[in-house]
Amino acid sequence: MKIVLLQSGNQGFFPRFYSDLTRTVEKNGDELRLFVPNTGINNRRKVPHQVIWGSRLNWHFHFYMYRLTGLQDIWSFFSTIDLIRKIRKYSPDVINFHVVNDCNLCIPLLVRYINNHNIPVVWTFHDVRAITGRCAYFDEVGCYKWKTGCYDCPTNNNWLTPSLVDNTRLEWKIRKKWFTIISNLTIVTPSEWLACYVRESYFKDHPILVINNGIDTSEFAKEQTNISSQILNNGKKIILGVASVWNKSKGIDTMEWLGEHLGDDYQVVVVGNIENELKKKALHLLCLPPTNIKSELIAIYQKADVFVNPTMEDNFPTVNIEALASGIPVITYKTGGSAECLDSKCGIAVEKGNRKALLEAVIYLCSHFEAYSRENCIERSKCFSLSQFDKYVELYHCVSNK
Template identity: 30%
Template sequence: MSLSIPRILTLTTRRYKDLAVYVQINCVPNGSTGGIMLNEHKDRLANGDTSYAFWGRGRSPKNKGEWKFANEAGCKTHALLDRLTGKHGFYSSFATRKLLRRLDEIGPDVVHLHNIHGYYVNIPMLFGWLAEHDCKVEWTLHDCWAFTGHCAYFTYVKCAQWRTHCAYSKKCPQLHAYPMTYSPFTCSWNFEQKKKYFTLVPAERMRLITPSKWLADLVGESFLAKYPVEVRHNTIDASVFKPTPSDFRVRYGIGNRFMVLGVASPWSDRKGLGDFVRLASELDSGRFVIVLVGLSEKQIGKLANILVALPKTENKEQLAEAYSAADVFVHPGVEETFDMTVAEAQACGTPVIVTAGSACAEISDSDAATVVPADLSTLKATIVKLARGGRVVLASRTDSAVQLAAIYSAADIFFNPTVEDNFPTVNLEAEACGTPVVTYDTGGCSETIEAPCSFCCGDYEAALARIALQAYSRSHCSPCRNKAKAPSI
């Protein structure tokens, strides 16, 4: 027995030595970055580590280990001062002092930073603490704000001042973009201060994480280049984002039109809003419909007459329904570091169109994605080409005559490519529901064709030509149209 006790103690000591104490910090607990932070927090807990999730704005904590350390008044004051001075990240000293006291109590092994912009934390205080304490720092960059003097993105305006010194040779072109300010004088100062404080932590203790190689390459050209960078693609919940049947098309009056979907929040020209508006005005509304999810009330009021304008939703199941209903998901933005919506749409079985040169082109599944240049005419031509290719909807077998009748009735054409069936009754069923049939002149097919708008063809090319002709006319012949349609289900 005396020999077994040290063995047990040794094993116990080794197990707890491998575990660590993590602290996750982000501006909010919701949205894409908040979801990533909380998923990281849950993964650490599942691994047996001790983990905390801290944020500055948003909902109150719900679970053990969560903490909202700032308050709304402090965040609004930070935002107001930033609007006047342009010094984003240099206020909120009271909230940051509370955060640092809690970090002192916890003594974390790893502090994992996410978005540290967002009017809730003081940069000099936070990085001063990180530099003085012997903990590892992981910093997930969700945008480019960390290495610019002001903006979170710069590709859209084609600005490269961040590579050397922001606002040194000319003024910042994006003072009115997030984080908006009226002060034209602090962009250069911000750049210098960020470079000073963000590089305080030794390179051997801080690791940067980016969701795409595109962003990692930009980091390598910035003043953060001395830090190791890990590319870690964001993941989605595959149990939610999967092909999801619903009445989405009926609910919003889309019908059989080719549905072009866009999802973002907030929407802006940087996200491609202007491109969607032009597409809605240029594409034939009888054949195409633009659906945008995530619009503000003001935007919905302006756009509801030209497209299907929907507000933001936090309901993932509703998003999966929208993705699954769409014929194509379009992401015309050029500045995304890793847009979850592209991966979500593809997981729902919807092909996507993304812009070349962005991280979206990097993360999209090449088999289900079309990459186009940042050019509206090319985007429009690509959508029209995809629409000509048709849409494939897979359905399992059913023994319900009512369901079959509804499917026949919904179709414009019933194509039966059988070559050996001696009497395919499905042809009779389709015609009885008012739908013309195109089939081959083999077996007993010709004996099941009665309506003058149905045709037996000699080969595939002839059948394809007949289908194209029928689709172009977009109408059934009189004998078919006059037959009673089966009720929809």
């Protein structure tokens, strides 16, 4: 069978997700193509079986129309026609949406095409923007207007530059109208946390499944040595955090607070890009740049004693699974589905925003390694192995009857 993945950008965790899914699909004898818009990131970070659609000007036009009107998902007419032309040429049996609300698509045009050709759609939600009038996460501000209709958005948008006007009421209605009329639609969420919210949204009458994110756990369990990780051989307990981009939502200020309040026996290390203003304040952190070399990242994980994820907004972060697969226990806030990968033998989850509890958990865990052993962590990580992608293949065949 032929499968199309529709995604806005090759960034963050997605390239690794796509690579693992592609291997699983091809092992099953099926074909897969990734359709991404014509942007600088997607041209620089090309992946196998990638199909570029639209023009380089499209995103800029769509973005500025969003800035002026507060509306998304209705612009990009000509670029969406180009996407449809290329999808038609490939003739897929199923389309898997990922992040599509990102200033590049005319959703009504695409939905009409999909329904007219009876193409099943699997939609993987990586955040909540498909059920809201704008925002990607709402739990930090405690806003639940999306259940009946968004308006006066309190987040001022937490993933894109704010628009000049708040048109979330109309955008919510547009999304409800067009998303819910997709004739053969199955929703996939990586966490139970998100699935619960989707069941309360305008998607409640559609099938909603949970398929956790998965990684190659065996790869992270193999012992790695790397020159970069040798700087962590300082005799201190290493408290590690990893993110593609560190900001307040990811908890960089909390990591700095930990570095300030933990004793001299500890070293707090963060890996990833840090916003410039926040980096100047990171006086108690050892900041390492992001790396695309997987063996290097694994070596850094394996040098750590504890992994801390103080994220304030998240779905089902794969960094937690990577840490477990590397044999180190995880401490996280009870944010989104962040704690769903943990059990009592591999980590601790504390209430979101409770820094004191986070600090106490770090100290406790570092003195009770026997209860959170490397073996326990690796064994738990196997629940989130590449077998998760087999579930996607099974779903593709189920919805397409192939």
